[in-house]
Amino acid sequence: MVSCPESSSPLQNLRSCLEKRPVGLVGLGLIGGSIGLDLKALGVPTVALAHRARTVDRARQRGLVDVVSTDPAVLREAGLVVLCLPLDRLLAPTPQLLSALPRQALVSDVGSVKGPVLAAWQAARPGRFIGGHPMAGTTAAGVDAGQPGLFQGRPWALTATEATSSADLHLLEALIGALGARVIHCTAQDHDHAVALVSHLPVLVSAALLRTVASEQNQPIRHLAESLASSGFADTTRVGGGNPQLGVLMASHNRYALQQVLHHYRDSLDTLEDLVREERWDPLCAALQQTRALRQKIVSP
Amino acid sequence: MVSCPESSSPLQNLRSCLEKRPVGLVGLGLIGGSIGLDLKALGVPTVALAHRARTVDRARQRGLVDVVSTDPAVLREAGLVVLCLPLDRLLAPTPQLLSALPRQALVSDVGSVKGPVLAAWQAARPGRFIGGHPMAGTTAAGVDAGQPGLFQGRPWALTATEATSSADLHLLEALIGALGARVIHCTAQDHDHAVALVSHLPVLVSAALLRTVASEQNQPIRHLAESLASSGFADTTRVGGGNPQLGVLMASHNRYALQQVLHHYRDSLDTLEDLVREERWDPLCAALQQTRALRQKIVSP
Numbered sequence: 356m357v358s359c360p361e362s363s364s365p366l367q368n369l370r371s372c373l374e375k376r377p378v379g380l381v382g383l384g385l386i387g388g389s390i391g392l393d394l395k396a397l398g399v400p401t402v403a404l405a406h407r408a409r410t411v412d413r414a415r416q417r418g419l420v421d422v423v424s425t426d427p428a429v430l431r432e433a434g435l436v437v438l439c440l441p442l443d444r445l446l447a448p449t450p451q452l453l454s455a456l457p458r459q460a461l462v463s464d465v466g467s468v469k470g471p472v473l474a475a476w477q478a479a480r481p482g483r484f485i486g487g488h489p490m491a492g493t494t495a496a497g498v499d500a501g502q503p504g505l506f507q508g509r510p511w512a513l514t515a516t517e518a519t520s521s522a523d524l525h526l527l528e529a530l531i532g533a534l535g536a537r538v539i540h541c542t543a544q545d546h547d548h549a550v551a552l553v554s555h556l557p558v559l560v561s562a563a564l565l566r567t568v569a570s571e572q573n574q575p576i577r578h579l580a581e582s583l584a585s586s587g588f589a590d591t592t593r594v595g596g597g598n599p600q601l602g603v604l605m606a607s608h609n610r611y612a613l614q615q616v617l618h619h620y621r622d623s624l625d626t627l628e629d630l631v632r633e634e635r636w637d638p639l640c641a642a643l644q645q646t647r648a649l650r651q652k653i654v655s656p
Numbered sequence: 657m658v659s660c661p662e663s664s665s666p667l668q669n670l671r672s673c674l675e676k677r678p679v680g681l682v683g684l685g686l687i688g689g690s691i692g693l694d695l696k697a698l699g700v701p702t703v704a705l706a707h708r709a710r711t712v713d714r715a716r717q718r719g720l721v722d723v724v725s726t727d728p729a730v731l732r733e734a735g736l737v738v739l740c741l742p743l744d745r746l747l748a749p750t751p752q753l754l755s756a757l758p759r760q761a762l763v764s765d766v767g768s769v770k771g772p773v774l775a776a777w778q779a780a781r782p783g784r785f786i787g788g789h790p791m792a793g794t795t796a797a798g799v800d801a802g803q804p805g806l807f808q809g810r811p812w813a814l815t816a817t818e819a820t821s822s823a824d825l826h827l828l829e830a831l832i833g834a835l836g837a838r839v840i841h842c843t844a845q846d847h848d849h850a851v852a853l854v855s856h857l858p859v860l861v862s863a864a865l866l867r868t869v870a871s872e873q874n875q876p877i878r879h880l881a882e883s884l885a886s887s888g889f890a891d892t893t894r895v896g897g898g899n900p901q902l903g904v905l906m907a908s909h910n911r912y913a914l915q916q917v918l919h920h921y922r923d924s925l926d927t928l929e930d931l932v933r934e935e936r937w938d939p940l941c942a943a944l945q946q947t948r949a950l951r952q953k954i955v956s957p
Contacts, residue, residue, distance in 0.1 A: 549883075
């Protein structure tokens with residue numbers, strides 16, 4: 356267990372907690388690469404395990420981390436390892452990965468669903484795994500996607516449990532603070548319900564909008580609709596036109612919460628549709644005033 | 657009737673068609689102000705009728721048009737008048753406005769629904785009204801909202817009828833071409849169905865998503881969801897958090913088409929929800945691949 360005195364900045368805290376050990380990253384895609392770039396800029400030593408030789412070459416060219424290799428031994432000195440893997444690989448870790456994680460290291464992840472991740476990893480790293488989820492992203496993926504400052508000002512959920520030591524939590528909070536993100540503590544179950552609402556439901560709602568245009572039977576009208584689509588349509592359909600594999604991973608590993616919020620979404624849409632059918636324009640206006648106020652509160656606080 | 661020889665550029669065509677008469681604008685909000693700024697930059701003479709003295713003052717300060725007044729007589733020399741009014745005022749023109757439109761002028765509009773506009777204006781200007789709808793916008797409104805280049809590369813729907821003369825159509829096409837927009841010809845009915853799909857349906861779909869978060873009964877989860885909402889949620893909810901009055905005007909004046917596409921939307925969402933409930937991940941992935949391909953085709957051609 357690393358001892359970790361309180362000091363004045365997240366970066367100083369991180370240095371104290373790590374005691375000169377490097378931060379290890381597993382995977383150098385958008386999230387892993389972005390963490391690497393920021394830590395290198397801060398002068399925090401970094402090592403990374405990559406899956407493919409091509410990723411290693413490109414990561415060296417881009418200078419994503421100090422040391423990168425396909426050899427799991429690269430992680431052996433790490434004081435903290437962040438698993439930056441796609442959800443399917445995170446949920447079915449290879450024996451090679453499990454044995455490459457050094458005994459002294461706290462392990463965390465960046466997966467977008469937390470219940471199944473905790474179920475898989477709490478057994479593998481009893482008391483030394485903390486689930487994490489940075490709420491930052493672009494549509495880019497792969498070793499060229501990482502960018503500096505990706506986490507600046509963004510929320511980063513942590514799902515510590517009763518088994519988590521305060522020293523481990525302090526270390527991970529220091530890392531997140533050094534990256535400029537805001538820690539939000541929650542249970543894995545609450546996290547999964549919340550992201551079903553604001554992240555997974557929007558994907559299906561948005562995809563259904565695209566399907567509605569695609570299934571328009573009148574072909575001239577469909578072509579006209581495609582020609583007239585403007586920035587509002589582009590924004591509303593962005594996440595529904597995103598990475599299909601990612602959408603399926605989210606839906607399959609958060610199915611229960613997603614079905615719950617889909618049910619509530621249907622009720623919400625019914626209410627608005629009823630107001631239109633019944634030509635109740637004043638209540639519709641009031642409803643749209645409420646949604647505008649809610650969005651202003653959430654999106655531009 | 658203005659005669660209108662074909663020449664080499666939209667701007668030259670516009671000048672020939674106008675025969676030194678100015679373009680008249682009624683209303684100097686986002687659309688009217690943006691048309692004015694571009695025409696002034698092109699050296700095309702412009703006059704504008706504004707509703708309020710304060711708008712006249714501000715329009716003069718901003719140099720939106722050559723001449724602006726609250727006196728309807730300002731329009732008397734215009735060869736083409738574009739009504740840039742909110743839908744409700746467009747659909748119930750005052751006697752003062754109707755009598756201010758000079759006999760020689762072609763009249764067009766920029767309203768977001770075309771059936772009711774044609775019904776109101778074809779009687780008022782027999783054979784000399786062409787419905788129009790530029791697909792360009794920002795969230796800004798009012799006399800400070802107009803900006804140069806707003807229509808560059810954007811579609812601009814025109815709903816000419818059998819009563820439209822080719823000279824009138826040529827004049828309006830020249831204006832739109834000079835503003836850098838692309839003319840798309842369609843019937844009012846097809847236009848209203850198409851914008852129900854890509855403009856009015858997204859407002860309700862997006863508003864329902866905000867309502868779903870707002871109606872989450874578990875308050876800690878609702879607060880967590882609001883904290884974790886990221887750029888995907890912001891994009892998907894932008895139009896649902898837009899101007900409530902505009903949303904109601906669109907819904908009320910395009911109710912029939914909106915209800916039709918809402919019905920189809922429900923089917924599309926049902927299909928996706930069934931795939932999730934039945935854990936049919938390969939078909940869900942195929943569906944999301946289709947929506948991604950469709951969006952790429954529509955949004956980034």
